[in-house]
Amino acid sequence: MYKIVNKKQLSHDMVWFDIEAPLIAKKAKPGQFVILRTDEYGERIPLTMAGHDEEKGTITIVFQAVGKSTNIMAALEVGQGFKDVVGPLGKPTTTEGLKRVCVVGGGTGNALAYPIATGMHAAGIQVDMVMGFKNKDLVILEEEFKAGVDNLYITTDDGSYGEKGFTTDKLKQLIEDGNKYDEVIAVGPPIMMKFICAVTKNYDIKTVVSLTALMIDGTGMCGGCRVTVDGENKYVCVDGPEFDGQTVDWDEIIARNAFYFKEEEEARSHNCHIAGGVRHND
Numbered sequence: 184m185y186k187i188v189n190k191k192q193l194s195h196d197m198v199w200f201d202i203e204a205p206l207i208a209k210k211a212k213p214g215q216f217v218i219l220r221t222d223e224y225g226e227r228i229p230l231t232m233a234g235h236d237e238e239k240g241t242i243t244i245v246f247q248a249v250g251k252s253t254n255i256m257a258a259l260e261v262g263q264g265f266k267d268v269v270g271p272l273g274k275p276t277t278t279e280g281l282k283r284v285c286v287v288g289g290g291t292g293n294a295l296a297y298p299i300a301t302g303m304h305a306a307g308i309q310v311d312m313v314m315g316f317k318n319k320d321l322v323i324l325e326e327e328f329k330a331g332v333d334n335l336y337i338t339t340d341d342g343s344y345g346e347k348g349f350t351t352d353k354l355k356q357l358i359e360d361g362n363k364y365d366e367v368i369a370v371g372p373p374i375m376m377k378f379i380c381a382v383t384k385n386y387d388i389k390t391v392v393s394l395t396a397l398m399i400d401g402t403g404m405c406g407g408c409r410v411t412v413d414g415e416n417k418y419v420c421v422d423g424p425e426f427d428g429q430t431v432d433w434d435e436i437i438a439r440n441a442f443y444f445k446e447e448e449e450a451r452s453h454n455c456h457i458a459g460g461v462r463h464n465d
């Protein structure tokens with residue numbers, strides 16, 4: 184069993200776990216993910232690691248309890264754990280040649296952006312961070328980001344905290360104000376990443392996105408995580424999770440993510456697992 188050694192409730196439905204997984208912690212790099220199962224009949228849940236501690240032998244995951252399986256996960260307490268944790272999977276974030284970046288996080292995507300943004304800052308890259316949430320109650324990791332990046336901007340859709348508006352508005356304003364970025368990194372719901380890419384395209388700024396997808400084996404064999412990038416089939420588990428956002432077929436991803444919505448609703452109401460497929464935590 185992979186034991187939970189620390190649990191934090193970040194908001195009413197967002198949970199932070201530190202999990203004992205020394206072999207994964209030893210090899211993990213920012214941007215990589217793991218696949219977890221609570222029990223042998225459980226869904227396989229792919230989650231980008233929010234951090235790792237080689238000395239303690241732990242990895243950190245942050246997720247939102249939105250479906251049947253993530254609600255089961257959220258009910259776990261310190262001392263309990265996961266039957267399987269597989270990883271680290273995927274390619275790590277690349278930082279070569281970067282001097283100044285803007286990282287944009289939406290919702291739980293902010294937790295996944297945390298090791299990327301702070302890791303880049305620690306490597307000497309100037310990092311502006313734009314965090315977007317629906318409302319004040321959902322704001323997470325504010326103090327942690329403040330300590331780990333150069334400039335932090337928070338937006339809420341309803342204006343209940345930070346600046347009213349969307350991350351796209353703030354990013355556009357920062358660029359229009361003359362801030363020059365070598366790269367923008369966007370992590371969050373596909374619809375947000377799609378529109379961030381639409382903004383940066385106008386200014387010709389390279390934009391890297393971290394994709395989540397339906398996953399089964401996590402090794403490039405099953406085809407479950409296929410996405411179309413630059414007109415070609417790519418697999419999030421082995422070719423990603425990070426891709427050039429300007430070349431991603433966003434409409435296909437958004438349509439596929441909605442595919443199992445009905446089954447998820449049924450699983451939740453009948454208290455059963457969905458066979459086979461998995462979902463992410465947007």
Ligand code: FES
Nearest residue numbers: 401403405406420
């Ligand atoms: Fe099977 Fe990626 S999860 S190919």
